[in-house]
Amino acid sequence: MKLIIAIDGPAAAGKSTVAKRVAKQLNITYIDTGAMYRAFTLYVINQGINPENQAESEACIPDVHIELKPTGEIFLNDQDVSNEIREPHVSSQVSYIASYKAIRLALVELQRKMAEKHSVVMDGRDIGTFVLPQANVKIYQIASVETRAVRRYEENLEKGIQTSLESVEEELRKRDYIDSHREFAPLKPAPDSVLIDTSFMKVDEVVHRILEIVEKKRIVGV
Ligand code: DC
Numbered sequence: 293m294k295l296i297i298a299i300d301g302p303a304a305a306g307k308s309t310v311a312k313r314v315a316k317q318l319n320i321t322y323i324d325t326g327a328m329y330r331a332f333t334l335y336v337i338n339q340g341i342n343p344e345n346q347a348e349s350e351a352c353i354p355d356v357h358i359e360l361k362p363t364g365e366i367f368l369n370d371q372d373v374s375n376e377i378r379e380p381h382v383s384s385q386v387s388y389i390a391s392y393k394a395i396r397l398a399l400v401e402l403q404r405k406m407a408e409k410h411s412v413v414m415d416g417r418d419i420g421t422f423v424l425p426q427a428n429v430k431i432y433q434i435a436s437v438e439t440r441a442v443r444r445y446e447e448n449l450e451k452g453i454q455t456s457l458e459s460v461e462e463e464l465r466k467r468d469y470i471d472s473h474r475e476f477a478p479l480k481p482a483p484d485s486v487l488i489d490t491s492f493m494k495v496d497e498v499v500h501r502i503l504e505i506v507e508k509k510r511i512v513g514v
Contacts, residue, residue: 295320295411296426297506298419301433302468302479304440304447306490306498307415310433312364313499315413318506323360323406325416325423326386328399330377331358331368333389343385350394358402380448380455384463387470390417396477417471420482429506430485433498439491440464 297314299307308324315322333343335356341348359367365374376382389395396418403423407414416423420430435443441461448455471479481487486505490498 295428295506296407296424297413297429297431297502298424298427298482298485299413299415299431299433299502300417300419300421300479300481300485301431302437302440302471303464304444305433305435306440306443306495307433309495310490310498310502311413311415313495314502314506317499317503318411318413320411320413321362321406322364323403323412323414324364324366325399325403325414325419327360327366327374327377328358328402329390329395330382330386331366331373332356332395332399333382333386334373334377335368336389337381337385343388346392349389350392353394353398356398358399360406375451378451379453380459380463383467387467391470391474391476393476400477417479418477420485421480422477425482428509429502430482431502431505432481432485432487434487434489435491437461437464437468 295318299311301307312322336343336349336352339352343349357369361367365372366377367373400423403414406412407424414424420427441457441464444464445455445457445460448460488498488501
């Protein structure tokens with residue numbers, strides 16, 4: 293049986309760290325959909341287009357080819373952009389790109405194809421509600437904005453990205469607002485999702501909790 297696990301939630305709630313671990317434990321594929329919106333945003337910026345310009349951004353759709361490698365790297369038109377897409381100039385603009393319906397539909401088509409044949413753990417904002425509503429397990433992972441800001445700030449430091457804690461928190465608040473207020477496929481929990489607040493949980497605990505939920509559904513060992 294094919295297993296589909298959807299992990300949604302606001303920015304920097306630790307979804308990708310947890311999703312990667314869960315995928316590894318279950319020996320299935322991890323798909324980072326946020327990386328796809330980020331790669332698209334990078335393309336738009338590199339073309340000298342303002343990501344707030346919907347028409348010009350959407351006109352890029354035919355020229356953007358995004359590939360997620362099984363080893364985790366993300367390629368944009370055959371170039372490895374895995375590090376560049378995490379930089380602040382992309383993070384601060386990505387929510388505009390992710391609010392455009394035509395771009396979402398193009399990326400959602402890719403995401404659904406990736407989950408067609410294989411068992412996957414997919415993380416994002418609309419996986420349980422729109423991309424894969426048939427998912428066997430749906431997690432909605434949250435944490436307080438203060439906790440998320442500290443986590444993202446520390447991550448940035450490790451990657452050598454210079455930011456202040458205040459600017460990280462400000463950007464997360466702005467992104468959450470745009471992501472949850474957009475018209476098409478906004479960030480919101482699926483009615484059948486399990487809420488996990490990770491504010492005071494270690495990564496191992498969150499992973500354990502999700503594996504328990506999967507086990508309870510008796511779908512382990514697929
Ligand atoms: O998870 P992330 O921070 O890398 O996501 C980057 C942006 O992409 C985020 O602000 C919202 C958007 N996104 C989305 O709208 N839908 C998804 N399935 C994944 C990400």
